[in-house]
Amino acid sequence: MAKVMVVDDSKLMRKVLIKILQDNTNLEVVADAADGLEAYKKFKQFRPDLVTMDMTMPVMNGVDSLIKILSEFPDAIIVMVSAMNKKHMVINAIKNGAKSFILKPINTQKILEVVKEFFGENAIIKAGSTTEAAYVGKKDKSGAVNISSDDRMIDNFLDWIDQITDVEYYELVYLWKTRVIDGTLEKDDFAKKVKVVFDTMD
Amino acid sequence: MDPSLRSSENDAELFSILKEILIDTVRKIFRDSYGLTIERSHELSSCDDEYLTYNNISSSIEFHGKLVGIVIIIVEKKFARHLLMQMGLGALSPEEESEYIHDSMGELLNIILGNATNVLLEKNISIGIEPPSIFNFENQDVDMIKQNAWIYQINTAQGKCCLVLKNN
Numbered sequence: 001m002a003k004v005m006v007v008d009d010s011k012l013m014r015k016v017l018i019k020i021l022q023d024n025t026n027l028e029v030v031a032d033a034a035d036g037l038e039a040y041k042k043f044k045q046f047r048p049d050l051v052t053m054d055m056t057m058p059v060m061n062g063v064d065s066l067i068k069i070l071s072e073f074p075d076a077i078i079v080m081v082s083a084m085n086k087k088h089m090v091i092n093a094i095k096n097g098a099k100s101f102i103l104k105p106i107n108t109q110k111i112l113e114v115v116k117e118f119f120g121e122n123a124i125i126k127a128g129s130t131t132e133a134a135y136v137g138k139k140d141k142s143g144a145v146n147i148s149s150d151d152r153m154i155d156n157f158l159d160w161i162d163q164i165t166d167v168e169y170y171e172l173v174y175l176w177k178t179r180v181i182d183g184t185l186e187k188d189d190f191a192k193k194v195k196v197v198f199d200t201m202d
Numbered sequence: 203m204d205p206s207l208r209s210s211e212n213d214a215e216l217f218s219i220l221k222e223i224l225i226d227t228v229r230k231i232f233r234d235s236y237g238l239t240i241e242r243s244h245e246l247s248s249c250d251d252e253y254l255t256y257n258n259i260s261s262s263i264e265f266h267g268k269l270v271g272i273v274i275i276i277v278e279k280k281f282a283r284h285l286l287m288q289m290g291l292g293a294l295s296p297e298e299e300s301e302y303i304h305d306s307m308g309e310l311l312n313i314i315l316g317n318a319t320n321v322l323l324e325k326n327i328s329i330g331i332e333p334p335s336i337f338n339f340e341n342q343d344v345d346m347i348k349q350n351a352w353i354y355q356i357n358t359a360q361g362k363c364c365l366v367l368k369n370n
Binding site for chain 2: 012
């Protein structure tokens with residue numbers, strides 16, 4: 001799973017960006033930072049595959065942070081985010097190694113375009129499966145299993161699997177495609193695991 | 203002509219351009235990004251001190267370059283709550299709301315001023331902006347802030363908002 005770090009001096013914007021990424025992609029948000037210097041330190045610690053970097057920040061601005069990170073990690077993918085799209089600022093950021101630029105106000109579509117650009121369609125969780133995918137992704141492996149099989153629930157789950165066949169590493173999808181299909185896991189036992197997940201949903 | 207006089211005339215012209223751009227930008231962002239319907243908007247010759255200081259959310263950004271000054275946004279709480287929801291977090295608990303509401307106004311002003319500077323640059327007027335800060339009128343001399351300030355009020359169904367532009 002690809003890792004992301006979100007950098008913005010606004011706590012709100014960090015939360016919004018993290019929510020968009022967590023709700024709509026299978027990227028893992030491993031860190032966030034409130035200024036360019038903190039971003040540099042956390043980059044060294046977490047080595048994210050993608051960084052969203054605000055440009056106007058206190059302590060160290062986004063472009064200086066970009067330069068500092070790329071001087072040590074030249075392959076880093078850093079995308080600048082700013083309300084200002086002054087030509088010279090964008091050119092300066094790109095010239096210094098930024099891979100893309102997002103103009104504020106941000107929205108889900110703008111963020112997903114960037115994610116697709118670097119990680120492909122497979123990184124996007126399709127509409128309608130977001131909640132289920134998120135829950136399955138967070139599923140408690142121990143799951144209390146004293147529940148009987150439920151065909152309707154399995155049917156729903158299989159419909160859902162059809163929508164997200166690319167997201168193979170979610171545990172239940174993986175179980176279905178390997179151990180259920182090849183018969184090493186009973187359908188009833190699989191159903192119990194699915195029910196545990198569905199029961200935790202709103 | 204006295205060079206200082208020419209400079210101040212020039213400043214007045216630049217500020218006039220900035221005002222027009224701010225008006226267009228704020229209306230566009232409210233409409234396109236936050237789905238707000240503007241019922242009325244107008245310049246104020248003065249602003250009620252109580253409105254400036256009582257129970258509203260304020261944020262400010264300083265700018266510099268060809269123009270130097272500060273822009274302050276003052277927003278009614280219910281309006282701020284609406285914008286906060288529109289920014290992508292949905293309904294928040296009271297604790298979360300108080301945690302993010304000032305930040306959201308700073309971000310809103312940053313977006314307004316950032317987008318306005320993009321338009322200014324198309325007219326070859328370059329200004330830089332600082333990160334937003336919370337503006338606390340209770341700690342400021344309100345008369346000093348209002349002196350020579352341009353105040354623009356926007357009324358929407360979700361509440362009232364004021365922009366204050368001051369030349370340093």
